[in-house]
Amino acid sequence: MxxxxxxxxxSLGFLAATGRLTTFALVxxxxxxxxxxxxxxxxxQMIDIGYYSLPVVAMTTLFAGMVLALQxxxxxxxxxxxxxxxxxxxxxxxxxxxxxxxxLMIAGxxxxxxxxxxxxxxxxxQIDALETLSTNPMKYLIAPRLIAGVTMLPLLVLIGDILxxxxxxxxxxxxxxxxxxxxxxxxxxxxxAQDIVSGLVKAAVFGxxxxxxxxxxxxxxRGGAQGVGAATTNAVVSASILILIANYLITELFFAT
Amino acid sequence: xxxxxTPKIRLKDVHKSFGPKQILxxxxxxxxxxxxxxxxGGSGTGKSVMLKCIxxxxxxxxxxxxxxxxxxxxxxxxxxxxxxxxxxxxxQNAALFDSLPVWENVAFGLIQGKRMKRKLAHDIAIEKLxxxxxxxxVGKMSPADLSGGMRKRVGLARAIAGDPDIIFFxxxxxxxxxxxxxxxxxxxxxxxxxxxxxxxxITHDMPSARRIADRMAMLYQGxxxxxxxxxxxxxxxxxxxxxxxxxSADGPIQMELxxx
Numbered sequence: 167m168x169x170x171x172x173x174x175x176x177s178l179g180f181l182a183a184t185g186r187l188t189t190f191a192l193v194x195x196x197x198x199x200x201x202x203x204x205x206x207x208x209x210x211q212m213i214d215i216g217y218y219s220l221p222v223v224a225m226t227t228l229f230a231g232m233v234l235a236l237q238x239x240x241x242x243x244x245x246x247x248x249x250x251x252x253x254x255x256x257x258x259x260x261x262x263x264x265x266x267x268x269x270l271m272i273a274g275x276x277x278x279x280x281x282x283x284x285x286x287x288x289x290x291x292q293i294d295a296l297e298t299l300s301t302n303p304m305k306y307l308i309a310p311r312l313i314a315g316v317t318m319l320p321l322l323v324l325i326g327d328i329l330x331x332x333x334x335x336x337x338x339x340x341x342x343x344x345x346x347x348x349x350x351x352x353x354x355x356x357x358x359a360q361d362i363v364s365g366l367v368k369a370a371v372f373g374x375x376x377x378x379x380x381x382x383x384x385x386x387x388r389g390g391a392q393g394v395g396a397a398t399t400n401a402v403v404s405a406s407i408l409i410l411i412a413n414y415l416i417t418e419l420f421f422a423t
Numbered sequence: 424x425x426x427x428x429t430p431k432i433r434l435k436d437v438h439k440s441f442g443p444k445q446i447l448x449x450x451x452x453x454x455x456x457x458x459x460x461x462x463x464g465g466s467g468t469g470k471s472v473m474l475k476c477i478x479x480x481x482x483x484x485x486x487x488x489x490x491x492x493x494x495x496x497x498x499x500x501x502x503x504x505x506x507x508x509x510x511x512x513x514x515q516n517a518a519l520f521d522s523l524p525v526w527e528n529v530a531f532g533l534i535q536g537k538r539m540k541r542k543l544a545h546d547i548a549i550e551k552l553x554x555x556x557x558x559x560x561v562g563k564m565s566p567a568d569l570s571g572g573m574r575k576r577v578g579l580a581r582a583i584a585g586d587p588d589i590i591f592f593x594x595x596x597x598x599x600x601x602x603x604x605x606x607x608x609x610x611x612x613x614x615x616x617x618x619x620x621x622x623x624x625i626t627h628d629m630p631s632a633r634r635i636a637d638r639m640a641m642l643y644q645g646x647x648x649x650x651x652x653x654x655x656x657x658x659x660x661x662x663x664x665x666x667x668x669x670x671s672a673d674g675p676i677q678m679e680l681x682x683x
Binding site for chain 2: 286287290291292294295297298299300301306
């Protein structure tokens with residue numbers, strides 16, 4: 167095949183896929199704000215995304231904070247700059263690690279589950295059945311997941327922030343011999359509202375992306391078990407990549423001067 | 424409101440393809456009120472595609488589809504929901520919602536589509552389950568705990584829950600043993616008569632087709648090649664129909680396949 171033709175076909179395919187995804191996202195958002203709303207379904211999704219993901223996010227951020235303190239000490243002690251560890255831990259956790267790690271963990275746990283559930287519903291004609299029962303699947307299936315993703319991930323990240331900083335505190339005080347009051351005061355003095363807010367904004371965006379990719383790939387799943395498997399993989403991979411891209415863009419937006 | 428001479432469902436020159444593959448190539452059929460039409464035809468001839476076009480799940484590229492004289496191909500979502508409220512559908516594998524108990528599956532269209540109170544919808548669901556021979560205890564079960572025959576019955580109860588004007592049956596006896604298939608056929612005939620509905624069924628199970636049809640149509644290569652009262656199918660004078668109803672390996676259908 168002519169390389170130029172192949173490049174053109176790939177570009178057109180990419181643009182078409184981007185267009186389909188954007189349309190899907192816009193229709194999904196429209197159904198989030200236009201009645202009827204399904205509080206029962208939103209609540210169920212919130213429990214799935216928020217409550218059941220709490221242990222995973224808690225463990226991830228706690229150990230991330232602990233490792234961060236340990237690694238920072240290894241590097242900073244060479245320059246007698248151990249005093250900067252509390253600020254490094256609190257800023258790294260709130261701005262970057264907690265939202266990104268939580269987002270990636272949720273992409274693996276929830277994005278995959280959404281794609282598998284919706285994909286199975288698609289190939290077993292349950293989504294067709296919804297339409298024949300005068301129920302819009304975008305409103306009944308997609309909108310509750312998007313709302314739950316956007317609202318629950320910031321809550322998880324807020325808890326992750328606290329646990330991540332606590333992990334750093336544990337290692338610094340009980341292993342590295344820091345004074346606990348000095349550690350806490352340093353942490354508190356260095357953190358600003360913008361650091362936490364930027365992390366929460368990232369979390370909301372990541373929650374939306376995870377839910378969107380899970381829903382999009384599951385909803386358009388084709389071809390039986392193999393298609394559902396492919397949809398699940400695509401949902402996790404695309405959500406993870408989009409989280410990393412969006413992380414850079416939001417960081418640029420908040421902190422580039 | 425339509426008179427008895429207006430077809431309940433009319434398909435006129437409907438074309439539908441997926442990429443280069445043409446599935447429906449000028450499908451035309453009229454179904455009169457309270458008539459039970461069975462569409463027969465081999466696998467992959469477009470029977471399910473035709474049903475999905477009527478339901479608005481697929482859009483034909485060409486042709487017209489009317490329900491009660493109203494064109495339905497280009498309806499808005501709101502109008503489509505209104506039309507679909509008149510239709511009940513039994514899917515091939517029942518398509519029950521795994522996350523809901525059986526009674527809520529049956530009552531789904533009443534609660535979500537017709538905004539009925541849950542208590543009232545529950546009572547109607549139990550009544551419809553009884554109509555298809557299932558007890559109230561089944562209503563509390565999960566669809567995953569049901570046998571194939573029970574799933575079909577629940578699907579049938581869901582299809583008739585809203586007392587629809589039109590009911591579609593997609594391969595209603597596929598995957599069932601002959602006795603359970605017969606039971607389902609009898610239930611279909613009974614339910615359609617009780618509701619006073621117009622029915623379109625698609626199947627390649629000839630004994631089942633003979634039991635539930637007033638009229639039959641044979642679909643071949645995306646077109647209706649024969650239609651007539653069920654009693655005339657054995658004397659259709661059409662080689663394709665004869666081969667199909669006798670399940671013979673020899674005949675024009677096989678010969679055309681070999682030419683491909």
